[in-house]
Amino acid sequence: MRLRTSDKLLYGLGATASGVKARGLSAFMMLFYNQVIGLPAAWVGAAIMVALVFDAIVDPLVGQISDNLRTPWGGGAIRSCTPRRFRWR
Numbered sequence: 001m002r003l004r005t006s007d008k009l010l011y012g013l014g015a016t017a018s019g020v021k022a023r024g025l026s027a028f029m030m031l032f033y034n035q036v037i038g039l040p041a042a043w044v045g046a047a048i049m050v051a052l053v054f055d056a057i058v059d060p061l062v063g064q065i066s067d068n069l070r071t072p073w074g075g076g077a078i079r080s081c082t083p084r085r086f087r088w089r
Helices: 005-013 016-037 041-068 077-081
Strands: none
């Protein structure tokens, strides 16, 4: 099944808000720590890089654990904590 170009564009549009927030926060953090706190820009950039690399490694692992976790009540970890009226199934 092939997706239409409009579907791809609309699906990607959902990530725009998250991307804008993340880039804005990174830029603000760089400015704040460099200008207000007085840390060298290289240190701040390195700290942001370490956090992003850590996040890139840990997020898929946590997702895999969550997707494969089975509880006596059924479903994964996230669904078992979600009230029944908010579940998709």
